[in-house]
Structures are given as C-alpha cells and as structure tokens.
Amino acid sequence: MTATASKSLDWDAVVSELDGVEVIRDANQIAKLSQDYFTFSPILQEQLSDKRGDLVVRPVTEDQVLKVAQVCVKHRIPLTTRGAGTGNYGQCVPLQGGIILDLSKMQQIKWIKPGLTCVEPGVKLVALDKQAKESGWEVRMAPSTYRTATVGGFIGGGSGGIGSVMYGQLRDRGNLHAVRVVTMENTPRVIELRGDEVQQVNHAYGTNGIITELEIPLGPAYPWCEFIVTFSDFMTAARFGQALSDSDGIIKKLVSIHAWPIPGYFTALRSHIPDGSHCALLMVSESCKEPFSELVKACGGTITYERAAQDLGKGTMLMEYTWNHTTLHARSVDLSITYLQTLFPADPDLKLVEHMHDHFGDEVLMHLEFLRTGGSAIPAALQLVRYSTPERLNEIIKYHEENGAFIANPHTYILEDGGRKSVDVAQLEFKKKVDPYGLLNPGKMKAWDERK
Secondary structure, three states: OOHHHHHOOOHHHHHHHOOOOEEEOOHHHHHHOOOOOHHHOHHHHHHHOOOOOOEEEEOOOHHHHHHHHHHHHHHOOOEEEEOOOOOOOOOOOOOOOOEEEEOOOOOOEEEEEOOEEEEOOOOEHHHHHHHHHOOOEEEOOEOOOOOOOEHHHHHHHOOOOEOHHHHOOOOOOOOOOEEEEEOOOOOOOEEEEEHHHHHHOOOOOOOOOEEEEEEEEEEEOOOEEEEEEEEOOHHHHHHHHHHHHHOOOOOEEEEEEEOOOHHHHOHHHHHHOOOOOEEEEEEEEHHHHHHHHHHHHHOOOEEEEEEOHHHOOOOOOHHHHOOHHHHHHHHHHOOOEEEOOEEOOOOOOOHHHHHHHHHHHHHEEOEEEEEEEOOEEEEEEOOEEEOOOHHHHHHHHHHHHHOOOEEOOOOOOOHHHOOOOOOOHHHHHHHHHHOOOOOEOOOOOHHHHOOO
16 A cells, blocks of 8 residues: 555544544644654755655554554555654665554553563663662663653664673674564464564664563663763774773773764753863763772873762763754754764774774764674664765765775665665564565665566
8 A cells, every 4th residue: 555545545434443542633743753864964854854654653562563463464455663752774664654652651560570571662762771770770871862852762773872892783683682563464463473483573763573571681780980081092092992892801881982073062961071172072981980980091081070870860861962962953953963873893993983084074074882792892873964965975985985984874774775684584574574565664675676
C-alpha cells in the first residue's frame, strides 16, 4: 500500500476496530509524531519534511500491540514504530503514511537483577537508570538524549553513546540479551529472540518486528564526577583523549574532545573554557580522581571545571554537550551547520585524525567521542560541517573514505546506506518471515525493496 492508497481507507472504520487502544487523530499531533531530528541534515530535511502518518496509536500492553498489528495486516496499512523520536535519520518518519505506533506508554520495568534488567520499550533510560541505581547498578550506555530517549528507541535506532568507552556499541555481543517481538503475519504472534538472534532486530529501525520487551545488561553504578579539561592545542587534547581511553585502571564513562571553536557554542560552559581553547568533557569515577589528575598533568591539560558525584544530575549534565547534543548546541547558533559520523582506525598517534583536522580546517570542525571496539579504544567523530552544497558534502565524505576513515552516513534514511554499508542477510530473512507484506516502516530497508 502506498501513502496515496492509505488515504482512500475508511479511517473511521479502522479506528472502530482499534477499540480500547488510544488513537490520536489531531492533525497537529500527528505531524509532530511523524518526525524526529532529521532536521540536522539538510539532505533529509528536503526529503522528509512533508512526510506524515494518517493516525497515531498508543498501546499500553502487548495485547494491544497485537490488535494494532492485526488491523494493519488486514487492511495492508503501513505501520511505523516510534519511541521518543530523538533519532536523527528519520528512523520513525512514515514514508508511506499509515499508522504510527507510539510505544512511549509501555513503561513497565519488569524486573532488575544483578547486572540485568527486563523492560518494556517505552521505559525512559533516565527512569531505568534511577531505579537500577537503588540496587547498585546502572544503564551501561545511553545517547546524549538520555533524559527523554526510550530503551526500545535506543535499541531500534541507536548505536552507542555515553558509556561506549567502556562497553562498546549496542551491536556488540552481550549488550542486548533478549527481545520479544510482535510479527506482522496474517495472524500476528509474539516471538522471543535470545542470544545472537537479537541481531535480527537490533538497529533495524523497526523494519522487521515490533519490540514489546527487552532484556539488557546493566553495569556497576559508579560515583561519576564531571570534568572539563582545556588544552591550547587540539592534537594534544585528542592524544589525551586516547591516553585516558587506553588507561584501563581509570574508570570512565565519557571521553569527548572538542576543537575550538566548538566550545564557543556551549553557552552555559563558556566561563570554564577560555577563548581559543580546545576541551575535553569527561565523566570519571570519583575513586579514580587522583590518577586521572596525574594523567591530565602529564598530558599538559588544565582542569577548569569539576562537579562532584553527589551533585551529578542537578541541572544540565556535561553529557548533554556531547555526542549529537554537540550538533544541537551548534545549530542553536548556526542552522547552516550539519555533521558527519566517522570511525577512525585504531592508531595511538591519531595520524588520520590530525590529517583531517589540518586538511579541512574550519569547514569540518573536529569533535571526537572515544569508544571501544574490537578490544581497542578508538576515536569516533561527529564532526561539525559548515554546509554549502550536497556535492561538497559528498566530496568531504568521499575524501574521508578514500583515506581510510569509515563514514556512517547520517544523511540517508536507508538502513544499509547509513552505518551498515551492506545488506544484513539475517535481518532481511527475518523480515521475509515476520513481515511478508512489507508493512513495517516501508522504504527504509533497501534489501527488501530490491529483493526481487
């Protein structure tokens, strides 16, 4: 079914079949719930800004999800799932109209055990973190939208974040233990995936199943201190970030490096960052404060801000200036700024980082987020780009790729064209089984559209 065809449906009759499920028909609310933060990309803004669903449903139980799925299959209605809508690539934007399945009211935390929790998809990461800490545990990793993002949305559309410097990325084995998924077969059913099977729906934009429950691991809750460390030279700051990330004895949750003039966009932090300074925004365990301070001294940095663990959570947190919140703050000053997502190869000397920093200068501002992958700490970058034309943006991406940097293109809503770069056969085969009519988030999985 296309968006045009969906308009010819008797939506009053469809709503009557959804009796007992909250339905939203207000045009303004539907428009709002049809979007995410794709506006960070001028390419996506042009492609997605006019896309809308026909109505929104908000189930509160798995049985209600099954009812919605059955109605959609019966009438061949496209169905697009969403959490809090904090993604950046149009993951939850309905390309062909239909029903938007807002899972944000499925907020039950089923249980918390040592190192593991079971939750519904609409549970906010901040709420889970707060409850887990009561028993000495915490969420392993979270996006910079930690206060609003949901667990289901993060798994379906995210890749990593604050905590990835310790625990890697969501796709790494052990970072998602199990999911319950509602199918879109003629008679929808619930399937439980465990172990490596979870990769069939992990970071799949909701194209091949509706997640109704997740088991995710927790980490030990540490007393996190926040620090700002400044440097007069960017590469000194970058190498400090590498050194801290490589320091296995120092427990950290965030290592975020920003080349000037990026810190100039951080209005609330400006009193702690001198003009022209490059900075590191950090979260380090309070127990590691002394060795951390020695490392800062050895690397030529200056600690200009410190917040004790007991004060964390009061007011704005440093994590809300990192990852893609960096882009958000920059765009609040200059809407012409967009961004890249780059993985640099493991290299203790950071030669490619230095080359890109020097080569592009003020056109591509360097912003590094350190994470673990394959047993090593490497710099991922969410560089700020002063956008001019689509052609120039593609030239910048091509130059990075030709020189050995991996670009997860944030300017496409197609699953395989973003971070994957190839067809995930397991995800495609799973979709064939559980969504035979291709109703789930249509238009996002290229492998499905090209399968013939």
